[in-house]
Amino acid sequence: MSLEACRALVERADPDRFAAAQLGPEPAQKVLWPLYAMNIEVSRAPWVTKEPMIAEMRLQWWRDALEEIAEGKAVRAHEVTTALATSIGAAEALQLDKLVQARRWDIYTESFADEADLLAYLDDTAGGLMWAGASALGARSEAKQAVMSYGRGVGLVRFLQAAPELELRGKRPLVDGRPEAIADLCQRVLEGMPKPSALKRQLKGNARFAITEGWQARALLAQAIEAPMRVADGALQLSEFGKRWRLFLS
Secondary structure (H helix, E strand, O other): OHHHHHHHHHHHHOHHHHHHHOOOOHHHHHHHHHHHHHHHHHHHHHHOOOOHHHHHHHHHHHHHHHHHHHOOOOOOOOHHHHHHHOOOOHHHHHHHHHHHHHHHHHOOOOOOOOHHHHHHHHHHHHHHHHHHHHHHOOOOHHHHHHHHHHHHHHHHHHHHHHHHHHHHOOOOOOOOOOHHHHHHHHHHHHHHOOOHHHHHHHHOHHHHHHHHHHOOHHHHHHHHHHOOHHHHHOOOOOOHHHHHHHHHHO
């Protein structure tokens, strides 16, 4: 039941990852549903309260749960942690701990110190989530850098899509929000992303389904390069036909 609860949560709160995970076979889904559900719960934690201390406590709860998984202890009762504990190992739990720590940025109004700080946030959140999935599904360690680079691009797209809402919440998401700076950042991140077909050949087996969630990323980065004002306008997105077609091809 906890696995089904994770699946239902992802379907409600993260439809793009839900659509991607559904393409995988059952063994892949058993890993991806808990991972994506955990990511939803952690990403919500900084925003459900205006009290930083309470938000910190919520994130610490997840860090403690991941520590229990990493150490092979009985994990605290929760529909997501119960499923997560059976789908990942110690290495993945430690990777996800970095994701939770990175989400502390969401609690406060301080900006990123520089571009490297922003990229580290993307690596620890989107990149780390993608690698945790690939690793739990059998990816070899030599594939980590490629998966993380791909995840960075996926994370940048999602971050740019969220930028207008972050600004409304009092954040300054981008170190340099000029259109030309956004285009340049997207260009460099896109150039650093491996082609999904090559990455899937490298991963093989069920691990390749961990990167399916990035089916829109390259097209949306190209869109931001061509028309960076779409970011400020909240219009960085594909048409429904474009989404369905790219998902079909992924």
